[in-house]
Amino acid sequence: MTLPSQRHEQEKRAVDEMSSPTGSRRKFITWVIGAVATVIGAGLLIPLAGYLVSPALKRRESSWIDVGPVEDLRQGEPEELEYVSTMKDGWRTTSTKKAVWAVKQPGGNIVVFSPICPHLGCGYRWDFEDRKFKCPCHGSVYDVTGKVIGGPAPRPLDALPSKVENGKLFVIYKQFKSGLDHSVEL
Amino acid sequence: MASRLYDWLDSRLKLKPLERTLLDEPIPGGASWIYVFGSATLFLFVLQAITGMFLVVYYVPSPDQAYDTVQYIQHEVRFGWFVRGLHHWGASAVMVAIGLHLLQVYLYGAYKRPRELMWMVGVILLLLMLTFGFTGYLLPWDQNAYWATQVGTNMVATVPLIGDFLVRVLRGGDSLGALTLSRFFALHVLFLPTLILSGILLHLFILRRVGPAGPWSEEQARRGSEPFYPRQVYMDAVVILGVFLAVVALALTVEFPLADRADPSDHTFTPVPEWYFLFFYQFLKYMSGPLEPLATWVLPMLFILGLLLLPFLDRNPVRHPAARPVALVSGVVFLVFVFSLLGISLQNLYGIPRVDPSVARGKALFAQHHCAACHRIHGEGGNVGPDLSYVGDLRPDRQWHIQHFRDPQSVSPGSIMPKFALSDKEMNDLASYVLSLRSGGKGAT
Numbered sequence: 196m197t198l199p200s201q202r203h204e205q206e207k208r209a210v211d212e213m214s215s216p217t218g219s220r221r222k223f224i225t226w227v228i229g230a231v232a233t234v235i236g237a238g239l240l241i242p243l244a245g246y247l248v249s250p251a252l253k254r255r256e257s258s259w260i261d262v263g264p265v266e267d268l269r270q271g272e273p274e275e276l277e278y279v280s281t282m283k284d285g286w287r288t289t290s291t292k293k294a295v296w297a298v299k300q301p302g303g304n305i306v307v308f309s310p311i312c313p314h315l316g317c318g319y320r321w322d323f324e325d326r327k328f329k330c331p332c333h334g335s336v337y338d339v340t341g342k343v344i345g346g347p348a349p350r351p352l353d354a355l356p357s358k359v360e361n362g363k364l365f366v367i368y369k370q371f372k373s374g375l376d377h378s379v380e381l
Numbered sequence: 382m383a384s385r386l387y388d389w390l391d392s393r394l395k396l397k398p399l400e401r402t403l404l405d406e407p408i409p410g411g412a413s414w415i416y417v418f419g420s421a422t423l424f425l426f427v428l429q430a431i432t433g434m435f436l437v438v439y440y441v442p443s444p445d446q447a448y449d450t451v452q453y454i455q456h457e458v459r460f461g462w463f464v465r466g467l468h469h470w471g472a473s474a475v476m477v478a479i480g481l482h483l484l485q486v487y488l489y490g491a492y493k494r495p496r497e498l499m500w501m502v503g504v505i506l507l508l509l510m511l512t513f514g515f516t517g518y519l520l521p522w523d524q525n526a527y528w529a530t531q532v533g534t535n536m537v538a539t540v541p542l543i544g545d546f547l548v549r550v551l552r553g554g555d556s557l558g559a560l561t562l563s564r565f566f567a568l569h570v571l572f573l574p575t576l577i578l579s580g581i582l583l584h585l586f587i588l589r590r591v592g593p594a595g596p597w598s599e600e601q602a603r604r605g606s607e608p609f610y611p612r613q614v615y616m617d618a619v620v621i622l623g624v625f626l627a628v629v630a631l632a633l634t635v636e637f638p639l640a641d642r643a644d645p646s647d648h649t650f651t652p653v654p655e656w657y658f659l660f661f662y663q664f665l666k667y668m669s670g671p672l673e674p675l676a677t678w679v680l681p682m683l684f685i686l687g688l689l690l691l692p693f694l695d696r697n698p699v700r701h702p703a704a705r706p707v708a709l710v711s712g713v714v715f716l717v718f719v720f721s722l723l724g725i726s727l728q729n730l731y732g733i734p735r736v737d738p739s740v741a742r743g744k745a746l747f748a749q750h751h752c753a754a755c756h757r758i759h760g761e762g763g764n765v766g767p768d769l770s771y772v773g774d775l776r777p778d779r780q781w782h783i784q785h786f787r788d789p790q791s792v793s794p795g796s797i798m799p800k801f802a803l804s805d806k807e808m809n810d811l812a813s814y815v816l817s818l819r820s821g822g823k824g825a826t
Contacts, residue, residue: 224611228611235625246435247435286439
């Protein structure tokens with residue numbers, strides 16, 4: 196029976212007896228080990244980084260949404276138009292009910308407002324008696340053209356791209372950063 | 382730069398002694414290409430752990446969503462198909478690496494005293510790895526996953542007395558469903574990794590305490606030893622690179638599509654297990670009836686116990702294979718057994734189905750006499766006469782067909798089919814072909 200310490204001594208001697216590569220051969224070996232680590236590291240890092248990051252960078256595709264016929268709109272009377280929006284959320288496809296505000300302006304053209312107050316992102320309402328858009332959160336007030344006429348709002352209501360085709364109103368739904376004095380799309 | 386950082390750290394954390402302990406491990410008889418399998422296994426395990434962690438980023442273990450999330454990974458996430466491919470092929474590669482590692486240790490008698498514990502921990506690691514494979518297979522929740530797991534869990538039911546109880550525990554209830562998926566997922570990504578990590582650390586700890594076994598010949602071992610670094614590390618690295626490139630090549634070139642979404646009501650689906658369970662799958666086919674429990678649990682249990690206790694069953698201290706005929710022969714017998722079963726199974730699954738020559742001749746007659754001008758088979762041919770796609774199911778009577786070819790009106794009054802003047806042999810061949818047109822029939826296409 197050999198004691199562990201004795202065994203260790205034997206091994207130590209044995210290590211000395213067998214030569215380990217030196218000089219250029221040792222350099223080459225070290226280089227190969229480093230190269231293997233680099234190839235495998237890069238071979239994994241690049242796809243894995245892309246895997247993790249790519250869905251985060253994917254922009255939501257926006258397309259024209261049919262929000263209903265234009266004939267029901269009366270001049271100067273804002274109308275809340277509801278529609279069902281289908282959104283892809285990763286592997287899920289969800290349908291949510293959304294609404295936009297459409298106003299037929301005196302010139303006859305239709306302006307569509309995002310339903311979100313540009314101040315801090317609450318949902319505002321049309322006050323039929325006062326004939327103003329009012330936000331219940333912080334008291335911002337807008338006129339029928341979206342201009343700020345009261346409260347803390349830093350900019351007018353955000354208009355959404357819209358068009359009329361075959362008597363139907365189409366919009367592209369967008370979201371904007373709140374609190375800024377000009378519209379910046381999210 | 383790197384060395385200055387290392388010096389800075391070393392002056393605080395005293396890394397140099399640790400480095401020497403890790404890298405100067407003496408290898409009796411010197412470094413060798415035959416010792417690389419353990420490192421290759423460890424590398425593949427790490428690869429599985431990394432790719433697995435990334436797969437979990439988008440995977441949801443619920444029957445409603447699991448399949449969709451795997452589809453999402455496969456088709457929509459950038460490099461998703463690649464990460465999934467690496468994990469899939471990595472799982473196969475790790476089984477190969479473990480197999481080779483085990484064979485090397487067995488051949489070199491490296492399980493013998495004083496390395497009994499290292500061997501036993503190794504056997505447990507092998508079992509954990511197989512459990513990884515089994516639990517991971519269910520997660521995509523496609524038809525194959527569902528039905529293979531159905532069969533796998535049913536096998537546990539053959540264990541006497543506690544079989545039914547075990548199956549319930551395994552499935553989390555009566556049937557395979559949400560609870561099964563969620564517990565398989567938890568096992569696969571939390572329980573097993575924790576267990577296997579502890580096992581690997583223990584395996585390596587024992588290795589460092591008793592040292593590597595080295596060559597089987599005493600004489601060669603006495604020539605001296607060589608430190609682990611740099612030559613053994615170099616050999617390990619070269620092999621690991623080869624293994625990595627092989628797994629990458631498989632992930633890039635061999636498509637690994639999902640089957641259809643799991644459908645518990647579709648009993649016609651025939652599942653196929655992973656290739657490393659195939660030999661067992663084939664073995665089960667031969668062990669039907671009263672022999673079944675023998676195959677499903679008695680023999681596997683005895684085999685695992687035998688493997689686990691091998692160092693105590695084989696007490697002969699000699700390590701040279703030539704001096705261990707019993708060990709060598711039983712090893713070879715086992716390999717022949719496993720690979721024959723695997724071969725037969727692969728042939729049954731992927732071999733070209735042999736077409737009955739009579740069916741082939743009948744098919745040629747069918748073409749020669751332009752039968753397709755009137756009859757349609759799987760969408761091809763005219764629609765004057767009846768569709769023959771599944772005529773073998775509808776009319777399985779050979780004599781009826783022969784009589785019908787000879788004189789159609791005699792068995793089918795009012796038929797406008799002409800009489801065919803064929804020899805008896807030709808009649809028989811044509812009937813063989815027509816009878817082969819069955820749903821699920823091999824000669825149908």
